[in-house]
Amino acid sequence: MSADAFVHPDEIRSMFSGAMSEMYRAEVPQYGTLMELVSEVNQHKLTADSALAESLADRGEMERIDLERHGAIRLGKPEELFNIRRLFAVMGMHPVGYYDLSVAGVPVHSTAFRPIDDAALKRNPFRVFTSLLRLELIEDKELRDQAEQILAQREIFTANAIKLISVAEDNGGLTRDQAAQFVAEALETFRWHSSATVSLETYNKLHDAHRLIADVVCFKGPHINHLTPRTLDIDAVQREMPKRGISPKAVVEGPPTRNCPILLRQTSFKALEERVEFAGDHSGETVGTHTARFGEIEQRGIALTSEGRKLYDTLLSSVRHAVQINADGSNACDYDTELTERFKAFPDDYETLRVEKLAFFRYRVTDAGLAAAQKGGLSTSVDELVDQGYLRAEPIIYEDFLPVSAAGIFQSNLGSDGQKNYSEHANQDVFEKCLGAKVANELSLYAELEAASLEASYQALGIRKQVA
Numbered sequence: 196m197s198a199d200a201f202v203h204p205d206e207i208r209s210m211f212s213g214a215m216s217e218m219y220r221a222e223v224p225q226y227g228t229l230m231e232l233v234s235e236v237n238q239h240k241l242t243a244d245s246a247l248a249e250s251l252a253d254r255g256e257m258e259r260i261d262l263e264r265h266g267a268i269r270l271g272k273p274e275e276l277f278n279i280r281r282l283f284a285v286m287g288m289h290p291v292g293y294y295d296l297s298v299a300g301v302p303v304h305s306t307a308f309r310p311i312d313d314a315a316l317k318r319n320p321f322r323v324f325t326s327l328l329r330l331e332l333i334e335d336k337e338l339r340d341q342a343e344q345i346l347a348q349r350e351i352f353t354a355n356a357i358k359l360i361s362v363a364e365d366n367g368g369l370t371r372d373q374a375a376q377f378v379a380e381a382l383e384t385f386r387w388h389s390s391a392t393v394s395l396e397t398y399n400k401l402h403d404a405h406r407l408i409a410d411v412v413c414f415k416g417p418h419i420n421h422l423t424p425r426t427l428d429i430d431a432v433q434r435e436m437p438k439r440g441i442s443p444k445a446v447v448e449g450p451p452t453r454n455c456p457i458l459l460r461q462t463s464f465k466a467l468e469e470r471v472e473f474a475g476d477h478s479g480e481t482v483g484t485h486t487a488r489f490g491e492i493e494q495r496g497i498a499l500t501s502e503g504r505k506l507y508d509t510l511l512s513s514v515r516h517a518v519q520i521n522a523d524g525s526n527a528c529d530y531d532t533e534l535t536e537r538f539k540a541f542p543d544d545y546e547t548l549r550v551e552k553l554a555f556f557r558y559r560v561t562d563a564g565l566a567a568a569q570k571g572g573l574s575t576s577v578d579e580l581v582d583q584g585y586l587r588a589e590p591i592i593y594e595d596f597l598p599v600s601a602a603g604i605f606q607s608n609l610g611s612d613g614q615k616n617y618s619e620h621a622n623q624d625v626f627e628k629c630l631g632a633k634v635a636n637e638l639s640l641y642a643e644l645e646a647a648s649l650e651a652s653y654q655a656l657g658i659r660k661q662v663a
């Protein structure tokens with residue numbers, strides 16, 4: 196079979212994210228309302244900001260503006276993580292980053308499966324934030340054993356999904372028919388099940404240990420717990436949500452509103468309480484509820500270097516020390532004010548971010564640069580070349596997640612009873628053993644992109660300097 200006969204992984208990803216979106220809208224009607232709101236706000240923003248509209252059109256991003264950027268699932272056992280890696284690989288999604296959320300009282304560690312290279316991100320940027328439950332963090336041994344036994348009995352993939360993954364691995368791809376079948380089979384893993392695999396009593400016990408443990412252990416599969424479209428104006432969507440009958444979390448996670456957006460800002464609407472049928476037991480009670488599924492929006496900005504990230508983390512943690520958001524969100528305004536105030540220390544123009552090496556840029560040679568190269572004698576200093584207008588620097592967009600924000604998203608859906616302190620912390624080695632692979636380091640990916648763009652620019656300018 197020639198490679199031409201295979202559907203490109205990027206296209207399989209598009210088929211998959213489209214199918215997920217359709218399924219989620221049907222399952223969670225409020226999510227459809229959020230999608231409409233996002234689309235309206237985006238249109239409004241594009242009309243009001245013609246420079247933004249032009250630059251998006253320039254980069255060919257217009258058609259995908261309000262499509263889903265990510266979703267999230269929570270897995271229960273190592274084999275599930277191992278096979279989900281194989282499943283996502285068929286769609287060109289690979290594990291990037293390690294996030295330890297135990298520090299924030301959430302008993303999971305996570306990675307994001309995402310397209311890595313520029314072209315793939317552009318074709319379809321869909322990614323899935325994937326968490327693995329850390330059963331070892333359940334203190335009660337009996338409960339821990341019980342959870343393990345329950346999980347041991349479940350199989351979250353259909354037999355056909357596993358078969359098609361092997362076919363893709365063996366042949367190096369899937370034909371059109373196989374790809375369509377693969378997407379349909381894969382979708383089954385992410386579907387919501389309104390019947391639990393355990394009794395209400397077991398659910399309650401696990402729920403008391405941590406609501407998230409119940410969410411992972413008590414169901415047939417890792418239902419997709421949210422999808423997240425991109426918004427061009429997150430503050431506007433946050434303000435508008437209540438007017439559409441959607442109740443947003445108290446604050447937008449991440450950095451404040453800025454001229455030059457950095458990293459990632461995100462907010463969500465609170466998880467819905469859904470009716471669940473439990474397995475029968477001696478108590479006879481079989482109907483209850485579970486809250487897990489919600490909707491989220493995101494707005495991305497420039498990727499930060501480790502220096503920039505250090506500054507971000509320091510400022511954010513000082514804000515969080517100064518204002519702890521109340522469970523009812525009543526002091527959200529104080530938090531926003533503090534955030535804006537403290538982040539004044541973070542330079543807010545691209546040139547300073549670049550010169551101070553706080554953020555990553557992609558360099559391109561300008562026409563003036565090419566003309567000057569003909570004459571020779573160019574400076575080898577990047578800053579000088581930029582000053583002279585021979586090189587242009589464009590922001591590299593952050594494509595990953597933020598642990599503090601992720602914890603905030605988890606927590607807003609767990610209620611105030613979700614706070615716990617765990618003594619065990621990061622364990623990337625164990626995570627990677629379960630995954631059966633190493634996770635890519637996100638900072639290295641951005642640094643490589645920047646270095647490659649500089650290398651290519653120097654070459655185009657005929658400069659033979661090795662870029663440090």
Ligand code: OOG
Binds near residue numbers: 604
């Ligand atoms: C994942 C929360 C993290 C984000 O956008 O930071 C996340 C979850 O609730 O399972 O999706």
Ligand code: NI
Binds near residue numbers: 265324604
């Ligand atoms: Ni999310």
